[in-house]
Every structure is written in C-alpha cells, then in structure tokens.
Amino acid sequence: MPSIFGPFLLLSGPQNRKTKMDIALSRGSQILAFNASSSVSAKSSRRSSLDITDTSWPAKGVGPSLSHLQTVVVQAEKRPTWLPGLEPPPYLDGTLAGDFGFDPLGLGEDPESLKWYVQAELVHSRFAMFGVAGILVTDLLRVTGISNLPVWYEAGATKFDFASTRTLLIVQLILMGFVETKRYMDFKNPGSQAKEGTFFGLETALEGLEPGYPGGPLLNPLGIAKDITNAHDWKLKEIKNGRLAMVAMLGFFVQACVTHAGPIDNLVEHLSDPWHKTIIQTLAGSGS
Known part of the structure; x- marks a missing residue:
C-alpha cells in the first residue's frame, strides 16, 4: 500500500508530512527486504532441486552466465535473415554460405x-x-x-x-x-x-x-x-x-x-x- 499512497501522504499537510513520509519509507523498505529474502530463498530451493554435477550448467549459478547470454544475443543480432525479425528454422544455423533462414516449405529438414x-x-x-x-x-x-x-x-x-x-x-x-x-x-x-x-x-x-x-x-x-x-x-x-x-x-x-x-x-x-x-x-x- 505505501507504494500506491506514498505520494499522497506527502500532500497531507506540513504538520504530518515528515512523520508520514518516514512511515511510507520504512514500510517500503520492509516490503523490499521481504521480496529480496523471498527471491533468495526461492533460488536456494531451486538450486537444491538441481543436479549440481550437471556440467551443462555454469559453475557459479543455476542459469546461463551473463557473458553467455550476451554472446548469444550478439550472434542473433549479427545474423541477417531474409525477413527481419524472423526466427530461422533450427536446421539452418547460419553455417552454410548464403543461409538467411529461407525455407518456407521445410525442404532442408533432412x-x-x-x-x-x-x-x-x-x-x-x-x-x-x-x-x-x-x-x-x-x-x-x-x-x-x-x-x-x-x-x-x-x-x-x-x-x-x-x-x-x-x-x-x-x-x-x-x-x-x-x-x-x-x-x-x-x-x-x-x-x-x-x-x-x-x-x-x-x-x-x-x-x-x-x-x-x-x-x-x-x-x-x-x-x-x-x-x-x-x-x-x-x-x-x-x-x-x-x-x-x-x-x-x-x-x-x-x-x-x-x-x-x-x-x-x-x-x-x-x-x-x-x-x-x-x-x-x-x-x-x-x-x-
């Protein structure tokens, strides 16, 4: 509720402005702290349910690393397609000369x-x-x-x-x-x-x-x-x-x-x- 009514509390009058602003800020801090602790506990529970020995995951986290995601994004941006924004089929990975992801009939699936x-x-x-x-x-x-x-x-x-x-x-x-x-x-x-x-x-x-x-x-x-x-x-x-x-x-x-x-x-x-x-x-x- 402070995130909604906080701005209105500042307009309620000079005698209570400082007190009510302090209450809003303290409640907002409590909500943020609760959300942070909840996300940490959720991540911990997810990490415990995963097989850490799986080498396909990065050693420092349960998801792809930031550098890996940046590499994938850069490669996706650099690859042109015959229609901008179109996702090419998986079997056309860009390794062939002149591969712009054009195969509307799916002739190259085999x-x-x-x-x-x-x-x-x-x-x-x-x-x-x-x-x-x-x-x-x-x-x-x-x-x-x-x-x-x-x-x-x-x-x-x-x-x-x-x-x-x-x-x-x-x-x-x-x-x-x-x-x-x-x-x-x-x-x-x-x-x-x-x-x-x-x-x-x-x-x-x-x-x-x-x-x-x-x-x-x-x-x-x-x-x-x-x-x-x-x-x-x-x-x-x-x-x-x-x-x-x-x-x-x-x-x-x-x-x-x-x-x-x-x-x-x-x-x-x-x-x-x-x-x-x-x-x-x-x-x-x-x-x-």
Whole structure:
C-alpha cells in the first residue's frame, strides 16, 4: 500500500508530512527486504532441486552466465535473415554460405537432402550466371549489328554447317552426362574423383577442393580461395550472384513470352520512352 499512497501522504499537510513520509519509507523498505529474502530463498530451493554435477550448467549459478547470454544475443543480432525479425528454422544455423533462414516449405529438414539441395542450387546458380552473360553478350552483338546472331530463345533451332542438330544433341548428352556423373560420384564419396587414374591423368589439373568446388589450373586459374574451408566470403559472393542470375533468367523467360524480343531490345525500347514504356504498360497491353 505505501507504494500506491506514498505520494499522497506527502500532500497531507506540513504538520504530518515528515512523520508520514518516514512511515511510507520504512514500510517500503520492509516490503523490499521481504521480496529480496523471498527471491533468495526461492533460488536456494531451486538450486537444491538441481543436479549440481550437471556440467551443462555454469559453475557459479543455476542459469546461463551473463557473458553467455550476451554472446548469444550478439550472434542473433549479427545474423541477417531474409525477413527481419524472423526466427530461422533450427536446421539452418547460419553455417552454410548464403543461409538467411529461407525455407518456407521445410525442404532442408533432412540433413542428407539439405546437402544435395545445396549442391543443386550451386550448379543452377553457375549455369544461370553463364546463361545471363551469354544472352546479354550475344543480344548486344545482334542489336548493334556486329554479328548476325539469332535472338537467344531461337538459338536452339539454328542449323550449323559443321554438324547436324542430332549430332550436337548426342555429343552434348555424352559430355554433360560424363561431367554430371563425376560430380555425383564426388558428392557421394568426397575426394574419390581426385585419385590417380580417375580422369585420364588430369586429376592434378582439376584438384578438387571439396564437393561442388573443383580447383586446379583449369577451373581455378587465378588461385582464388585455395583454402575453401575458410573461404566463406567467396562462397557467399558466388551464391548471391548466382541467385540474382536465376532471377534474371526468370525475367528473360517472361520477357520473351510477353514481348517476343530479347533483353537488349526491351531495354532500348524502355529508354526511348521511360515514362510510358514500362513493365506495367507492357503487361497491360499484352492482356488486351
């Protein structure tokens, strides 16, 4: 009660102000002392019910130490997520490159499946980066008139003089099948494809670093990230650019279906009238 009526006691008059204030303060002190003793006794009873021999608890208390809590809080604050404030799933602990806690379908709950999804995303990212670069370069050469090349989505139907379409398809299946088989075998048994005699004597030229990250003078001529286990920044940059490239490829697909033109053509048309030739007007015009 003094905590509620204490301020009003000070306004009751000068003759009793000092006496009543002393009573309020003394009662408040008694309440605080009682609460402190109660909390101490409660802690003592809880401590007695715990197994002190359990090494998972700090030696100086029954709960986590202040330094431990500060470390956890700092780590939680430093880790970015795809949606700020979102708690990532427990199996995405931030150790993977590009892990921002995004898995709305729960595809990575199985650890073995998660490893394969990581490799699949890595390969698709690299193909997407090659595809985006190839489409932009060839489209730029075509639009500027430097070379007579077909638009990218019609390039597959182009006939070549040096080989037929069927021959090119068979050669591509053989080569890609060989490479993908080697990649899968290295994924199942890391380091097995770097052994002598597994690649026509060219094993030292490839020098695989870890599954998904081959090296050597052929695939890593600049010698970047030779210590692949500590190359987290390089892995993060690659996967970020790869994800951006996959989104760009999706944009190219949509552009081709809607405008029936290449990305450079779409860019030139937009720059000719930026306020009236946008994606909104294009999509609205395609539906009419």
